[in-house]
Amino acid sequence: MGKFERVLALPPERIPEHVAIILDGNGRWAERSHRLRAQGHHAGADNVETITYACMDMGIRYLTVYAFSTENWKRSKDEVSYLMLLLKQYLLKYKKTAIAKKIRVRVIGDLSGLSEDLRELVLDVEEATKDLTAFNLTFAINYGGRDELVRAVRGLVHDGVSEEEITENKISGSLDTAELPDPDLLIRTGGELRISNFLLWQCAYSEFYFTDILWPDFGEPDLENAILDYAGRERRFGGRKK
Ligand code: IPE
Ligand code: IPE
Ligand code: MG
Numbered sequence: 001m002g003k004f005e006r007v008l009a010l011p012p013e014r015i016p017e018h019v020a021i022i023l024d025g026n027g028r029w030a031e032r033s034h035r036l037r038a039q040g041h042h043a044g045a046d047n048v049e050t051i052t053y054a055c056m057d058m059g060i061r062y063l064t065v066y067a068f069s070t071e072n073w074k075r076s077k078d079e080v081s082y083l084m085l086l087l088k089q090y091l092l093k094y095k096k097t098a099i100a101k102k103i104r105v106r107v108i109g110d111l112s113g114l115s116e117d118l119r120e121l122v123l124d125v126e127e128a129t130k131d132l133t134a135f136n137l138t139f140a141i142n143y144g145g146r147d148e149l150v151r152a153v154r155g156l157v158h159d160g161v162s163e164e165e166i167t168e169n170k171i172s173g174s175l176d177t178a179e180l181p182d183p184d185l186l187i188r189t190g191g192e193l194r195i196s197n198f199l200l201w202q203c204a205y206s207e208f209y210f211t212d213i214l215w216p217d218f219g220e221p222d223l224e225n226a227i228l229d230y231a232g233r234e235r236r237f238g239g240r241k242k
Contacts, residue, residue: 004220007131007227014231016184018062019055020206022198023048025190025214032214043216045090051105054220058227062136062180066198070110070144075241087141093127102134108176109143110151138180145200148176158231177202185230189215205237210212 007015021180023044030040068083091105098105108121116124122141150151152174167171172178177201182202186195191212195203209226211218220229 004042004054004058004224006186007224007231010060010228010231015059015227016230017060018064018183018185019227020064020179020183020186020199020203021051021067022066022186022188022190023194023218024188024192024196026216028190029214029216031100036109037079039155041086047157047216047218048090049094049097050220051218051223052135055102056103056135056222057102058223060063060125060227062138063185064140064180064199065176065185066143068109068141068143069197070113070142070147071197079212079238084118086114087139091118091121091130091139095128098125098129098137099132101194101198103129104132104136106127106136106138106179107149109141111142113142122224134241136180138177140198140209143176143195145195146197148186149201151176165242171201175201182206185209187226189213189218202208207233207235 026040026044027037028040029043036066041136052063067087072083073080094105100177107126111119111122128233149171153169155174156166156170177199178204182204183199183206184202186199186206187209189211191210193212199206207230208225209229211222211226213222
């Protein structure tokens with residue numbers, strides 16, 4: 001059977017345009033194999049690349065990955081610094097690949113909370129890939145859905161937006177995700193059944209897919225299974241078929 005044959009046989013409209021992933025379980029993956037949590041994060045970062053290319057090959061247009069939440073600062077100093085180092089290394093290494101594969105890279109989240117060098121790197125990669133259109137890869141870093149809404153509302157108040165001008169579109173357009181369609185499919189690996197402050201506004205009508213597989217183990221066949229599951233669902237958006 002050819003690669004992704006089962007997914008590629010689907011009618012194109014059954015393939016999600018935007019997949020968002022809460023990549024959870026790096027720590028448990030490491031513990032399970034008697035490695036350091038840092039090694040789990042390293043393996044998790046490598047897997048982002050694998051899953052990105054798989055999404056591209058399946059005809060998905062947008063992938064958004066939750067890499068660091070506004071709550072993840074509560075972890076040990078060592079783990080936080082390692083995660084920040086990993087993000088830096090990853091973006092640095094990834095810039096060339098993204099350009100070669102024509103992937104537009106974006107970062108959502110509160111950049112003002114990041115170190116200056118990471119912030120500069122983010123802006124640099126975003127700028128270097130801003131005209132690329134083969135695929136859209138977005139990293140959520142220092143991201144929280146509530147924090148994003150607070151920043152958006154502050155921006156609107158700052159701009160003197162009037163009561164009548166407040167609409168759903170206005171709010172959507174003020175979020176970090178203004179340029180992205182809402183996720184069609186939200187995947188969470190690692191077995192927890194919660195959203196952990198990810199894309200709260202944007203997930204209003206997303207389909208959810210939870211799996212016990214730990215993120216570093218979540219491979220191409222697992223992504224295929226998630227897409228096939230999604231393809232079998234009926235999305236009603238509150239309406240009914242006649
Ligand atoms: C997800 O893995 C990665 C981040 C939150 C940065 P975890 O580190 O949360 O892994 P578990 O949940 O402890 O296994
Ligand atoms: C969610 O995972 C955040 C990311 C994947 C970046 P967590 O491991 O931080 O979530 P909780 O604490 O289990 O809700
Ligand atoms: Mg976790």
